[in-house]
Structures are given as structure tokens and as C-alpha cells.
Amino acid sequence: MGKKLKAGVIGGGGSSTTFHAPVYLADENIEFVGILDPAEISRQRCLKTLGPLGLTASQLFDDEKVFMDQGLDMVSICVPNVQHRSVMVACAEKKIHVLCEKPPAINAGEVAEMISAAESANVKLVWQFNNRFRPEARWMWSHIFPHYNSPIGDIVTAQAEWVRRNGIPGRGSWFTQKAMSGGGPIIDLSIHVMDLALFAMGYPKPTYVMATASDLFINDMDACGPWGFSDPDGIMDVETASQGMVLFEGGKSMQYRASWAERIVKERVACVMQGTKGGVLLERTFGQDGIDDTAIDKCIIVQQSFGQPSNNEFIGLRDPFMGRRTSVKAFIDSIVSGQRNPLLPEPEDGLTMMKMIDAMYESAKTGKPVEIVW
Numbered sequence: 075m076g077k078k079l080k081a082g083v084i085g086g087g088g089s090s091t092t093f094h095a096p097v098y099l100a101d102e103n104i105e106f107v108g109i110l111d112p113a114e115i116s117r118q119r120c121l122k123t124l125g126p127l128g129l130t131a132s133q134l135f136d137d138e139k140v141f142m143d144q145g146l147d148m149v150s151i152c153v154p155n156v157q158h159r160s161v162m163v164a165c166a167e168k169k170i171h172v173l174c175e176k177p178p179a180i181n182a183g184e185v186a187e188m189i190s191a192a193e194s195a196n197v198k199l200v201w202q203f204n205n206r207f208r209p210e211a212r213w214m215w216s217h218i219f220p221h222y223n224s225p226i227g228d229i230v231t232a233q234a235e236w237v238r239r240n241g242i243p244g245r246g247s248w249f250t251q252k253a254m255s256g257g258g259p260i261i262d263l264s265i266h267v268m269d270l271a272l273f274a275m276g277y278p279k280p281t282y283v284m285a286t287a288s289d290l291f292i293n294d295m296d297a298c299g300p301w302g303f304s305d306p307d308g309i310m311d312v313e314t315a316s317q318g319m320v321l322f323e324g325g326k327s328m329q330y331r332a333s334w335a336e337r338i339v340k341e342r343v344a345c346v347m348q349g350t351k352g353g354v355l356l357e358r359t360f361g362q363d364g365i366d367d368t369a370i371d372k373c374i375i376v377q378q379s380f381g382q383p384s385n386n387e388f389i390g391l392r393d394p395f396m397g398r399r400t401s402v403k404a405f406i407d408s409i410v411s412g413q414r415n416p417l418l419p420e421p422e423d424g425l426t427m428m429k430m431i432d433a434m435y436e437s438a439k440t441g442k443p444v445e446i447v448w
């Protein structure tokens with residue numbers, strides 16, 4: 075085995091301690107430098123959660139300069155969305171490869187800056203679009219790619235949906251404040267399932283976007299989800315639900331729905347796609363809404379065989395982490411080996427996604443279709 079590479083995580087909240095740090099701590103090719111977080115309470119939680127996995131107090135940093143001077147090769151960025159850009163640019167200046175949590179940033183202009191910083195510093199910039207790494211998604215890709223012999227053919231339309239009944243995350247936290255998060259369920263949830271649709275379609279450029287956004291149940295404390303503390307007086311100035319349609323270059327299209335709060339029967343995460351030869355359903359449903367440990371995942375490939383409808387269904391081991399840890403591992407391996415994993419998102423995927431999301435917010439605000447000019 076060669077020299078270990080040095081890795082760290084910036085931000086010590088939920089995504090860091092549950093999805094990122096445990097993977098670095100367990101990787102034999104990694105020397106885990108530690109976690110940077112200015113908040114004492116977060117560092118204490120890190121120690122409590124990750125102590126049993128081997129994290130020690132000496133691996134917790136509150137000083138950015140000291141952390142950034144540790145000779146890091148790679149980091150995961152797990153801070154509130156509004157800080158993705160500045161933290162990523164600081165990493166690029168130190169020649170550190172970056173896995174950045176989703177959304178890439180709070181708007182496309184910031185993403186363009188991040189891509190340019192990565193290019194100038196010659197470092198890798200990868201987005202945490204983890205749904206690509208769900209077991210049933212990996213099975214699906216093995217059927218969809220390469221396109222020339224796919225049983226589904228070329229994917230031309232998709233319906234992407236992540237809808238919650240009572241799933242406002244930590245009312246009053248940074249998640250529900252537009253200035254810090256960039257928005258509600260459009261930027262927080264639908265990004266996961268829209269990435270599946272776009273990736274399957276070859277990341278076509280969106281040309282027209284039509285979207286709505288509502289704030290129904292915005293002050294309903296029953297609509298708060300099971301994560302974090304919800305404050306009835308906290309700031310909540312983002313949408314609670316949205317739906318719309320996107321047209322792409324080449325005539326492809328996608329409809330989407332996203333909600334944190336809606337009067338629906340159950341939470342559902344799904345990407346349904348229609349191709350020139352067959353179709354696909356990829357879906358997560360929950361025993362208990364919002365609790366990943368109770369999720370049921372499936373993928374069905376829909377075909378016509380010998381003149382009859384036929385389905386090919388993936389029945390695999392559950393991954394409650396929804397591909398999040400597998401995606402981190404793929405990032406680590408790609409940096410260690412120098413070999414690109416074709417499922418890892420390209421920097422431009424994040425830019426295309428954020429241009430589309432910016433257009434959704436603009437369309438919802440103006441009540442008009444928005445053209446994206448490339």
C-alpha cells in the first residue's frame with residue numbers, strides 16, 4: 075500500500091457525522107486529519123457520535139487556518155449551502171480536492187466561480203449527488219449505459235418527485251432561511267431526483283422552465299419533520315412545495331414535484347423515466363416518513379418481451395444511507411487511484427442543475443416561463 079492521503083471534513087453537523095466522516099475514518103488509504111467546525115456544540119456531538127469509530131478530540135478543529143494548514147489532499151464540504159462557495163474556493167487555493175454536499179451552491183453564478191477556482195488550481199470538484207450510488211440506481215445504470223444496447227433505449231421524458239407530507243426540516247434553522255439555503259424543497263430535495271433524470275438523459279441543456287412555488291402550511295407546526303429543533307417563531311421564508319416542467323435541447327422533457335409539506339398520503343422519492351424502447355421506475359417509500367431506516371427502495375425496468383408486458387425488478391439489500399456513503403467512498407477511491415468513476419458528477423453537471431433551479435425560482439416568482447440561454 076502506498077502513502078496514505080490526508081482527508082478532512084468541513085462542517086460537523088448531520089451530513090458530516092452520518093455520511094462523510096465515518097467513510098474517511100474507515101478507509102485504509104486515508105489518514106483522517108479531522109473535522110473543522112467553529113461551533114463547540116457541533117464538535118461535542120462529533121466526538122460523541124464518532125468517538126466509537128475512532129475519532130479523538132485532537133481531530134476536532136475550530137480554527138480554519140490551523141485546519142487548512144494540515145497538508146490535506148481532500149475534503150468533504152458539509153456546511154450550510156450559503157457557505158459552499160467560499161469554503162470551496164479556500165480549499166482550491168490550498169490545492170485540496172473537494173467533495174461538496176448538494177446543492178452545489180445557492181445559485182449558478184456561485185457554481186461557475188467554484189468551477190473556475192477548481193480549474194485554476196487543478197483540483198477535482200465533485201458534487202454529492204448521492205442518489206446515483208443507491209444500489210438499485212447502480213443496477214439501473216448497468217442497464218441504461220451504454221445507450222447503444224440499453225433495453226430502455228434513449229431516455230426522452232422523466233418525472234422526478236420528492237414529496238413530503240410533514241417534512242419541514244428544522245423550522246427556523248438555516249434550512250428554512252432563503253439567504254442561507256437558497257430555497258426550500260426545490261433546492262433541497264428535488265435536486266436529488268432531477269439529477270437521476272438528467273444523468274440518465276445524458277445531462278441535456280435545459281432551455282425552458284415553468285414552475286410554481288407555494289407556501290401552504292408554512293406556519294403549521296404539524297408540518298415540521300422529525301429532524302432538528304423547530305421554532306414556531308423562527309425564520310421560514312422559503313417555499314413549502316413546487317412543481318413544474320423543463321424542456322431540454324433535443325426535445326427531451328422533465329416534470330418535477332417537490333414538497334416539504336403537502337396533504338399527501340406518504341412521503342415518496344421517485345424518478346420515473348420513459349425511453350425509446352422501455353421505461354424505468356426508481357422509487358423510495360417510507361415505513362415512517364423521513365426515517366431512512368424504514369425506507370423501501372426499488373427499481374423496475376419496464377419492457378415488452380415476446381409481445382407481452384414484462385418487468386425486470388431489482389430486489390437487493392437495503393441502503394438506508396441512500397448511496398451517500400458509497401458516493402463518498404467513490405470520491406476517495408477516485409482521488410487515491412487517480413481514476414475517474416463514471417458515476418461521479420462532473421463540475422458542469424452542478425452548473426447545469428443550478429441554472430435550471432435558478433430558472434425554477436424565477437418562473438415561480440414571475441409566474442412566467444423562463445428561457446435559459448446557453
Ligand SMILES: NC(=O)c1ccc[n+]([C@@H]2O[C@H](COP(=O)([O-])OP(=O)(O)OC[C@H]3O[C@@H](n4cnc5c(N)ncnc54)[C@H](O)[C@@H]3O)[C@@H](O)[C@H]2O)c1
Pocket residue numbers: 084085086087088089090110111112113116151152153154155157161175176177202204398
Ligand atoms: N446528500 C444529502 O442527502 C444531504 C443530507 C443532509 C444535508 N445535506 C447537505 O449537507 C450540508 C450540511 O447540512 P447538515 O444537515 O449537515 O447541516 P447542519 O446544520 O447539521 O451542520 C452544518 C454544520 O456546519 C458548521 N459550519 C457552519 N459554517 C462553517 C464553516 N465555515 N466551517 C466549518 N463548519 C461550519 C455548523 O456549525 C454546523 O455544525 C448542506 O449543504 C445540506 O444541504 C445533504
